[in-house]
Amino acid sequence: MSVIELTTFTVKPDNTAAMLAARPGMVDAFRRDRRGFVAAKLIRVAEDTWLDLVEWTDDTAWDESRAKGGDRPEIAAFFATIDTLVSSNRGVRYDDAEDGRRAVRTVAYGPHPSQVGELYLPAGDGPFPVVVLVHGGYWTAMFDRRQVTPLADDLVGAGFAVWNIEYRRLGEEGGGWPGTFDDVAAAIDHLDGLDERLDLTKVQVVGHSAGGQLAKYLASRTDGKVQLQGAVSLAGVLDLVEADKDRLGSVFTDPDAEEPAGAPPAQAPEFAPVVVANAGQGIPFWLLGGHHDEVPDRYAEVTRPATVPLLTIHGEADDVVASKYAGDPVEFDGANHFDVINPAHRSWRVVRDWLTDRLA
Template identity: 60%
Template sequence: MSVIELTTFTVAPENTAAMLAARPGMVAAFREDRRGFLAARLVRLDERTWLDFVEWTDDAAWDESKAKGGNRPAIAAFFATIGGLVGAERGVRYDDAEDSSRRVRTVAYGPEPSQVGELYLPEGDGPFPVVALIHGGYWTAVWDRRQITGVADDLVARGYAVWNVEYRRIGEPGGGRPGTFLDVAAAVDALDSMDPALDTARVVLLGHSAGGHLAAWAAHRGALPPEAPGARPKITPIGLVSLAGALDLKAADAAGFGKVLADPDAEPPKDAPEPARPEAWAGVAEAVGEGIVPLLVAGHYAWTSPLELAGAGVPVLAVHGTADEAVPAEWSRRYTRQVTDEGGAARYVEVEGGTHFDVVRPGHPVWAEVTGWIHETVTGQEKA
């Protein structure tokens, strides 16, 4: 048992980044200065409201800490970012039996609500090769990273660390160019100092649909000019997996890709997930017009389309179903041909009769090819 402090407070949106920046210093000062301090967890309740979940060894430790207030500069700096106190409660912690078969935590890589991800760690001490997942959903806020958690579960069970990232999307503040691209770049680069159990020399990027586009873009960041959003990567991936990826933005724009979103009652692709944020659909439907790509890049293809950046470097696996109702398989074929023509290593796997979501289902036969390729890439040897 231990004592739990539940303190709810407000932070003005313009102070959120400063509060998150001050947080590590505050926690470090607590560890040095506060007897009985065990752990702290920060929970975002809404845009302005936060819950601090702090664990102490006993009531006296909590009382002593309250009496000290902001006695250390790092603690005072954190307190200075807070707008007001909503409430403070205490309780005694009784733990239920914990499931030690999965270790998952949410990590913020920026101050915005969508600048987060889940880090999954397998059993053991590591260092573990990493698969960074980027979900699809027409780059819109209608869908989120929950649609790809089945892939995360499968990969972590195979011994990979998995980083399932969220990013700002069309239909929320900052979505589109450059915010979406800056977020994906920052999310990948956040692996650099996230956890000592991660082998950041063995990172594979995996994306589905619109996330396949973003994963491919992130894999080619080294080819961006210095002034481009997302240039100068900290993490250099050793492989890219695109599953039904929207890899040719010019073709997608010309085809009116995503204009189906103008009709919320349109028939979705087979096995499509339910919207995570259905309330966002109305704004997207109003803005989408004849296609979603202009809302994403506004004609800036050179720094955003994988087909324009493709070249030698990161090995590629592109998987696409012939019965894909959302993204034409030709876009993946064209991209892998471009990589090969530029001297790179690319494997294209076409799934006969495969739909848009078949390629991202761990139970589908093609998944063995995907995981086999990842194994070959991170180990340098074929899977037995």
């Protein structure tokens, strides 16, 4: 289940040796620097014409790599040997399993670049139960859906279709109140008619951190086209009132703050300056356009009780989101904020079993 980048290029015969010599360094740089890189195969189709097949885990990985271009010396050295770029296209690898229809595709549910989701489908005709994934990252544009693609792969292997959604976040146009909340609701409703193999009577949502708060918000809706059957919050910020009192996220303004345990690098660090500039009064203040005593109706709207079963999971060693924000969670000793989105961690096995049990 991968995205394939198919690039055709020409190399002058007297540059062929230099291109082949630069190739191992380029591939090694991809392995070290490019999230989602799987493998690359170089095929000579004529004396001066080559086909490069590069495999990525998903569309976002491919998009990120294209945006980076030749930013590493080893990659730039390889590109410098190329004479002409003939074409570059996207393909999908079809697995040799059942009917070969395992695929991932990116689908827009609105006009903004962040109003998209990636739909993962198991092999077969379905109908498949659906899990909607909502990533975290303080609701900011520094972080995106790539954080939870390992969970998507695990769920597809368990027979679920997965809708890994993106949404407008703080730092980009339309992010915050009400755009962020409108987007996640629109993304859920976009499942209606998206694919005939989806079982829309069995849709559940899983969110991490800020995404946990958004998952609970989605679980409180009763007027959408698609109704949820269950929701899971992984290290979620469910008590926004308390988080606002504590100025959650103001740590971004501290240049000496330590990185949280297990934290991956930001997917879009270019948004860091705008986050630092707006985090002083806490991220909930920025998200909702005021403190709780200034806009209480907004806080009330986005923290309504869930109307479907809600499972809350929290790591006992979470140094990002305090357990007091999570209600009454199932806690896991020694687990940090990011362990709960590791499909190999014992907490995820509890979540996947819970999602499966909801289908009975």
